[in-house]
Amino acid sequence: MPAGPGGESVRVLVALGGNAMTAADGSARPRDQVEAITGAMEHIAELVAAGHDVVLTHGNGPQVGNLLVKNELAAGVVPPVPLDWCGAQTQGTIGFTMLDALEPALRRRGVERPTAALVTRTLVAEDDPHFREPTKPIGRYLSEDEARPMIEHGQQWEDRGEKGWRRVVASPEPREIIDLPAIRALVEAGHIVVAAGGGGIPVVRDADGSLRGVEAVIDKDLTAALLAAALGCDILIIATDVDHAMVDYGTPDERPLGFTSLAQMQSYAASGQFASGSMGPKVDAAMRFAQTGGRSIITSLAHITDAVEHEFGTVIDTSPED
Numbered sequence: 001m002p003a004g005p006g007g008e009s010v011r012v013l014v015a016l017g018g019n020a021m022t023a024a025d026g027s028a029r030p031r032d033q034v035e036a037i038t039g040a041m042e043h044i045a046e047l048v049a050a051g052h053d054v055v056l057t058h059g060n061g062p063q064v065g066n067l068l069v070k071n072e073l074a075a076g077v078v079p080p081v082p083l084d085w086c087g088a089q090t091q092g093t094i095g096f097t098m099l100d101a102l103e104p105a106l107r108r109r110g111v112e113r114p115t116a117a118l119v120t121r122t123l124v125a126e127d128d129p130h131f132r133e134p135t136k137p138i139g140r141y142l143s144e145d146e147a148r149p150m151i152e153h154g155q156q157w158e159d160r161g162e163k164g165w166r167r168v169v170a171s172p173e174p175r176e177i178i179d180l181p182a183i184r185a186l187v188e189a190g191h192i193v194v195a196a197g198g199g200g201i202p203v204v205r206d207a208d209g210s211l212r213g214v215e216a217v218i219d220k221d222l223t224a225a226l227l228a229a230a231l232g233c234d235i236l237i238i239a240t241d242v243d244h245a246m247v248d249y250g251t252p253d254e255r256p257l258g259f260t261s262l263a264q265m266q267s268y269a270a271s272g273q274f275a276s277g278s279m280g281p282k283v284d285a286a287m288r289f290a291q292t293g294g295r296s297i298i299t300s301l302a303h304i305t306d307a308v309e310h311e312f313g314t315v316i317d318t319s320p321e322d
Contacts (some may be wrong), residue, residue, distance in 0.1 A: 010234040011053040011187075012308055015285075016040060016226035020057045020301055021094065021242040028062035037094070038101040040246055040301055045105035047115065047305045048192060053196075055187060055231060056098065057224045060198030063090040064217075068139040068167070075149040083169060084201050084213025091119050091197040098194050114191045121178040121211065122200025122226075128172035136171040137218050155215075170216040174199060174223045178211065180230050187231060199223040221285035229292040235308060236289040239284045239301040245283060245314040247273045257314040262290045265316050290316045 020040035023032035048054050063085045071080035074220075080088075095117025106113055130136075134156055141164035142150075147157045150167065159166045177183065183195045199218030203211045221238055230238040244256035247268055257268075265287055274280040286296035299306075299313025306312035 009051045009053065010045065010134055010308065011055070011232065012235045012237060013057065013224060013228035013231065013233045014044065014047070014237045014239055014304060016056065016058040016219055016301065017238070017240045021059060022062050026062070026241050028066055033063070033094075034097060034101075037097050038105075041098060041105045043191075043301050043304055045100060045109055045111070047308065048106060049109040049111050050305055050309065052308060053187070054192055055183075055227070055233065056192070056194045057196045057220060057227065058094055058194070058198070059096070059220050060087065060090040060094060060130060063094060064198065065139055072139075072142065072146065072150060075153060080150060080153050080155070082213065083215045083217065084203070087198050087201040088119055091201070092117075093196055095119075095194045102192065114189075115193075116186050116191045117194040118179055118183055118186070120183070120200045121203045121213075122196060122223055123171035123176040123178055124176045124202050124214070124216065124218065126204040127215075128170070129303040130170040130172045131214075131216070134168045134170045135168050136169050138169055138217060139167050141166050145191060146263045147205075153184040153242045155279065158244075165321060170214075172202065172216055172217060174218050174226050177227050178203065178224070180227075183227070184231060196220075196223050198229050219281050219285070222283050222288070225285040225289040225296075228289050228294065234294060236286065236294060236296045237304050237313075238286055238296070238298045239304055240282060240298060241300060243300045243303060243313060245279055245298050247276065249273070249275075259311060259317065262287060262316055262318050265290075286314075286316050290318055293318060 022028045022036055067086045099117055142280045143164055147165040151157050157167050160166050183193055199220040200223050201319045202214050202216040203216050204214050246254055246256055248254045269283055274283045282298055286298055290296045296316040297307040297313045303312050
């Protein structure tokens, strides 16, 4: 049976990016999402059929964006749905859609595996500095008059000049996967699990130990790195729309990164090689997981099996060699 580079089956957490959830042009109509997710699950089924233990997580930016538009249009009639609720709703919708597409893709390959999707909470610190100065822009641009009802409901919006006003929220650090015991139990029982979508529903713990949701957005790749380490995964794959991370991007010296030591990747990141709004967070998450002793790979969805079995893509390893 095909396996990893060392000849063994491995446990892999695949973090699916937004390109796996929407049409190529970014459209997020229901049929666009179903078509995109169906195509993505073919690649996941291929990886499972190759003998690997797979856990899945996903982004939810376009889906939350759609809910925010509904909030804006209905703000004068009903209170806006908070972001933690948006996260829960999109986890449920994307999760069941992924399972509905994955199960037949597995059957076509002669694989029978149980599946599950968990609505997952992620603990953040209430005193995280990001709450004091929210900077993560979400949703669409509105005029000041259009944004005013949302501001009156307690949301924070910023004037972005000619483009209009845009909402900004906190993006705190993920500290703990609250529902890890349930995820682990299902994984150990042989399920293919979808969990922690969109970085997880952000929650804080009060003094009495109870949990409550908060208005925030957690970086899904940072949560993926946390979850992969907690589950003892061998490999974290951050699936995006490019085959490799690049250095000297946009210059005549632009080149793709292949097998790269953690130390070298840290040096590239420190020198500003990866843009904060695109590849930067992915590289950060990949390095965090590599620091726990695992192997991180950034590559395109179409090459995830090649990534596991032939070290395709940008592979970050803890070995000292460059």
